[in-house]
Each structure stands twice: as C-alpha cells, then as structure tokens.
Amino acid sequence: MAGNNSVIGGQRPISDKVIVVQVLVLLFFCINSLLITTVFMKELFYTTMRYILFASTLLADCLFLFMSNLVLILNYFKFPIQVWSCFIFYSVLSLCILFTPFALTAMTLERYVAICMPLQHGELCSIRNTLQSILIIHVLSSFPCIVVVSTFCASASLSIFTQKRVCNVEMFVLHSWHSHLRSAINQIYFLIMCVPIFFSYFKIMQVAKAASGENKKSTWKGLRTVMLHAFQLLLCLIQLWCPMIEAAVLQHNFTIFTTVRYFDYITFILTPRCLSPLIYGLRDETFFHALKCNVFCGLFKKSPVI
Template identity: 30%
Template sequence: MQNLNETSGSANLSVIVKVCVVIPFFCIFLYCIVIMLHIFASHRQFLESSRYILFAYMLINDTLQLLTSVLLFLLVMGQVRIASVYCMPLLFFSTATFQNTPLILATMSLERYVAIFYPLQCPPAWRSDRIWIIILVLLLVSSILPIVDYSLGKVQPGVDFLSTPVLCKTVVLSTSPIQTLFKVTLNGLFFAGVAAIILFTYMRILLETRKLRQDRASVGKAMHTVLLHGFQLLLCMMAFTHPITESVIVLQVGWLREHISFFNYFCFILLPRFLSPLIYGLRDENIRVYMRRAVPCWSYTVAHRTRALAKHRGR
C-alpha cells in the first residue's frame, strides 16, 4: 500500500513539473506573439511587404498549433477523456498546423530568393497584394493531408464515435496499418522536398554573395535567415524520430517512456515554435524598434540607459 502511494505521488509530481515547465513558456510565447501581431496590424508598412505578411502568417499558424498542442497535452496529463467527435477537430488542427510549418519555412526561403534575384521584376504571385494566394495554397495542402490520413482509419470495436470517451491521442484515430505507411511515406517525401527547397535557396544565395560587391549586408542577412529556416526544419523533422529515440533511450538509459515522450514533445514540437518570434522578430531592426516601445520593461530599460548615456556625455 505504501509503495502504491509513493508511486502515485511520484506520478503526480511528474505531471505537475511538466505542466509548470510548459505553461510559462507558452505564456511568454503568447505574449510576444500578441505584441508582434499588434505591431503588424498597427503599421501599414508591414502589410505592404510579402516578407512580413508571411512572417505574420507563420506566427498565427504557430499560435494555433501551440494552442491545440498544449490543450491536448493538458488533457493527456489530466487523464481527461472526451468523445472522439470532440477529439478529432483538436487533432486535425494540431496536425494541419504542424505540417504547415515546414511549408511556410520553404515559402519564406523562396521569398528571400525572389527578393535577392528579382528585386526589380518581382513575379506577380510574390507581391504583397497577391501573396494571400500562396497562403491559401499552403492552407489547402496542409489541410488535405490529415483529412486523407484520418479517412483511412477505422473505428475501434466497441467505440462509439459520438459518445464513447477516449484519451485524446493520435493513436486513437491512427488504427490502420495503411495510415502508418501513408504517414511515413508522405512525411519522408514532404520534408525531403522542403529540405531541398531550403538547401537550393541557401546555396544560390551563398553563391550570389561571392559575386556581389555591393549590398552584401542584405544578401548576408537573407542567407542567415534561410539557414535559420533549415535549423527550424531540422527540429521539426526530429519530431518524427520519436518512436526510434524512445525505444533506444528506454533500452540504453532506462528512462520511463512518458518522460522521453515529454522530452521529444518539448524539444521538437514546442521549442521550434518558441524560437520563431525570437529568431525572426527580435533579429529584425524594424520590428525591434516597435517592440522596445510596446514592452514596458524593455522601454524603461532603453530609456534609462539613454538618459544615463546622455548624462555621462554631458559631463
């Protein structure tokens, strides 16, 4: 009886620690996203640039992904069971927005490629007034994939889709071997294509920096941005290795499988989304200027340093 209580207490403590790790990161991320989206909506110059429009779209997509992902995480941690009819929309949005992320990264890399190689003759589809067409295509592609995936599944025996409460996990709707084969094949082709696009744009921009004698700064920034896209894509791809990593770590280290699942979830699903506003927002001088005005503590620190510097120079 005592051992049972100790095991139960250890499990409860583990759940509390995991929730206390995820929720603060999520709140900080959401705070940064709200500020950035407010900046985009309040200043017209951002809405006239395809680059910033795609960045805002990525922020909205990552926010939806994190909202559904964190909600599913809390439901699983609390062992809350809901009917499949309510579980499916959550899993659909989580999967669609997750698969949309690499598409957005590839599109942003191509946008930098177009901006470098066609600065004066930008193709019509990449102009700020028509970039929404590309965004709609990305939405359509990322939505079709989970629809096809879930349509291949079969309802488990004894489970009523409308009333039977289930633990809301992907395995609930992924019961067919055909689904597993479909997802493995699709994800391999999907991410290989995106990686090829990012690698192509990076190499082309890298070669262009050696040719150009002027405007090297903007080309260098574009090259670094594409490289960061590749890093984010790598983190996203690592999420699909969790069955292998979980099995290897369990055998070699002896960790509990749920702890390894949480490690993969935090590092390869949440962390790439947490990095988005930091990588792209705070690196951009135009956004950083408005962020200094919008964040109270940042504004106070900047103003205090400015006054101290002016006072020092006055002496």
Template identity: 30%
Template sequence: LNSPKNALYFLGCILVGVLTLNLFLFNRHYLDSTRYILFTYMLINDTFQLSSSVLLFFFVMGKMKLSMIYCASLVFLSSVTFQNTPLILATMSLERYVAILYPLQRPAVWRSDRIWVIILSMLLTTSISNIVNYSIGVSDSAAVDILSTPVLCKVTVINTSQIQILFQVGVYIFLFALVTVVILFTYLRILLETRKMRQSKVSGSKAMHTVLLHGFQLLLCILAFINPITETLIVLHSNWLPEDIAFFNYFCFILTPRFLSPLIYGFRDQNLRGSLRKTILCCTDRVRPGKRGLPA
C-alpha cells in the same frame, strides 16, 4: 493535478502569450511586405499549434476524455499546423530568393497583394493530406459513434491502422526532404548571385543568413521526431515516472523548439526589434511618474 501538469499549463500560456505579443507588434506597414506577411502567418500557425498541442498533452496527462469528434478536430488542427511549419519555412526561403534574383520584376504571385494564393495553397495541401489520412482509418472506426463515444484524446486513437501510420510517416519524410532541398537550393543560388552582383552584396549576405536561419528552424522542427529515442534512453538510465518523462520530452523537443523558432527569427529582424523597443518604452513612460508641471 501534479506539478508537471501545472507547469505545462503555466508555460503553455506564457509561450502562447509571447507569440501573441509578436503579432501585436505588427501594423499595416509590415503587412505591405510579402516577407512580413509570411512571418505573420508563421506566428499565427505556431500559436494555433502550441495551443492545440498543449491542450492535447494536458488532456492526456489529466486522463480527460472527449467525444471522438472533438478529439479528431483538435488532432486535425495540431497536425495541419505542424505540417504547415516546414512549408512556411520553404516559402520564406523562396521569397528571399525571388527578392534577390528578381528585385524589379517580381512574379505576381510573390507580391504582397497576391501572397494569399501561396498561403492558401499550403493550408489546403496539409489539410488534404490529413483528410486522406483520416479517411484511410474510417473503416476501422465505423462502429464507433463519433458524437457520443468518449476517448482519451491521443493521436493513436485517431491513427488506429498501420497504413495510417505509414502514410503519415511518408508525408513527414516527403515534407522535410522537400523543404531541405528548397533551403539548400535557395542558399546556393543566392550565394552565386551575390558573387555576380557586387552592388547588392550586403542584401545578398543578409538573405543568405536568413535562409540559414530557416535551416536552423527546420532542424528545430525535426527535434519533435527524436521523442522515442530520448524516452528509451531515460527509461534505461533513470527512475523517472512515466508522466515526468512525457513532460520532459514534450517540453524540450516539441514545445520549446516550436516557441524558439519564430522568436529567434522575429527578434533578429531590425524593424521588429524597433517596434518592440518602442512598445516597451511606451509602457515604461506610462508607468513612470511624470513631472508635467516642470519645463523640459
């Protein structure tokens, strides 16, 4: 194995580990809040997305072949979790909108004990779109034995027809356009409502900053689509090896944005920062040699 592969494997483990640490910091108190339930779902989604995409990239770089059924399952998981992210961002923005405009009469579906309906709806929506995408290409791969045929596991192996590519591009454009409209709508509505209600100006300002942060997170997700542009520029202006170009693009425009998005949002939250501080202090106190026999 060369150094880019080893570096990717090492960094992927670190990134997944940090996201898992964020999940560890949550307790039952956080899961009583709709906002934190959605954030927990985003962490779980991005952890699966990072894990599956790192595995896919590692298999391609190592030229490791898998049976078609395992490859399709891994690509399916990566695609579903990738499409879930913008929907989660839109839902979190709408949650802030509902919390500001309906603080006392929140709709039932936005309560913490009912939010699973929205989460399940997002998961079903992205799963169905990917199932339809795969169904379009079934006729092209009907002669392939999905149980025994080894393939180099890439998205292009699953999406073999031009119709599949156009369908997937259309889904991505629709999702990101929809989420952009939702984020802009919620930001403007919260801004107008905050100006009307002066007593909730502080909470409204925090909500606006949160929605803007969701817009920044969406921008990080869009970076995944500039791979062809950066790859062309690097090929024209450098002598890099193909695997080095692939590693650079994947690390900078797919892996890092996906890792930074929940991390920035999580550490911005005061409660999560407090939990992290308590965890670090607790671990530090355990390591530090104590003087139990001396009075305080």
C-alpha cells in the same frame, strides 16, 4: 514523471515537467501577442509578403500551442473525452503543425527572390500572390489530415465516435498500415520542404560571393536569415519523424516513451516556434524598431530608412 505536492481530483500529482511546459507556453503567448500587435502597427508589415507570412505563422503557432497544451493536460490527467471531440483536436493540430514549416519554406523562397531576382520581387511577392501562397499552404497542410481521417473513418465503426477515450494521436491508428501511411506522407513532405531550402541557400551563396560593397553586406545578411530559417525548419521537420520514434519506444518501455515524448515536445515543437521572434523580432531592424515603439509606448518615434 516526477510529482509535485498538488493533486488534481485526488488522482495524479502535477508534474514539474507539466509546470515547465505551462510556463514556456505562457511566455510564448505573451511574446507572440506583442509581435502580432506590432505587425498591425505599420502598413509596411501587413502589405509585405515576408511579414504577412510571419504574422500567419505566429497565429498558427499560437493556435497549435493552445490546443496541443490542452490535449497534453487532458492526456496527462487521463481525462477522457468523446472521440469526435478528439477528432476535431487532431484535425486542427495536424493543420497547424504543418503550416509553420511550409510557411518557413515560403519565407525562404521570398528571400531567394529578393536577393537573386530583385527586379521581379515586387511582382512575384505581391499581396495577391502572398494570399494565394497562404491558401496553397493550407491545402498542403490539410492533405495528411484528410488521409488519416479518411482511413480511420473507413476502418472504424460509427459507434466509436460516441465513446469516451483519452485523446491522443495513437487512437487513430487502428492498423499498422495506418502508421506506415502516415510515416510515408511525412517523409515525402520532408523532402518537399528540404529541396527549396537547399536550392535557395546555394543560390544566395553564389550571389553573396559575387556581390560587393553594400550589396554584399545585405546579401550575407539575407543568407544568415536563410540559414536560421533552415535550422528552424529542420527542427520542425524532425517533429515529422517523432511519431515513428515514439511508437518504436512505446513498444519497449512506457516510462522511456513519456520521457522521449516530453523531450520531443520541448525540442521540436516549442523551440522552433520560439525562433521566429528571434529571426524577425530582433534581427529585422525595421520590425525591431516598431517593436520597441510598441513596448515603450511610442518613446522611439524616429523610423529607419526603408
């Protein structure tokens, strides 16, 4: 990485790439903080499934980016920490990194129910079902972490947990089959999340073609939302392939590996988490109006018809 003129501990200069990441992460936190406070401004937002899932995603993304950024800094400056601490970092990151794509899948299914099954929407997308969905998402998101942690604990000695190492996910891969197992789980999850997206898209497309008047306009808007979710989810799912690609590159050239990892972090981790504010912060008229009220301290008092 290209260096700047600042040095940490006299060891390694601060890279321009690290500075860019810090700026992007700070910008992300500022935007997300504004969005999260907006969610709690109006009862509609914390009693409606899509907004609850949206807020949960923002919270998970904030936690993920904070901890991943901390690990990135520790890793860049080669600062060793005890393995058990890295264990905690990895567990939280593994949970958060999968929460977003699963939540996006649930949000897409909510749009499918709203457009294709409007009479059942109130019952199927109730607050109780929303909370149950979030619990299921947490369970599904934690499964890969449990598998990786279990296989690592079964293969490693107890003394390794008190050692100090530079924290990265590769330290939990003691055997080649560990990597293969993690890759297989990621592929299965990729398919699990892709199927509902395609199903919802084609069903909504059929309704959009058959609709007319205001229903047609509303349905096509819902279809565009699903398409944005699909693109956002695609970026999130590609990140499940990144460890395999990075591992293959690492075996050939470390310099290229660092460049690929930086590209993956910006493109498949930061970018999809910046699309949520675009989809619900700007495209959703009700939320956008509340966001303007929040930004301009209540200058916009007139609420749109819901």
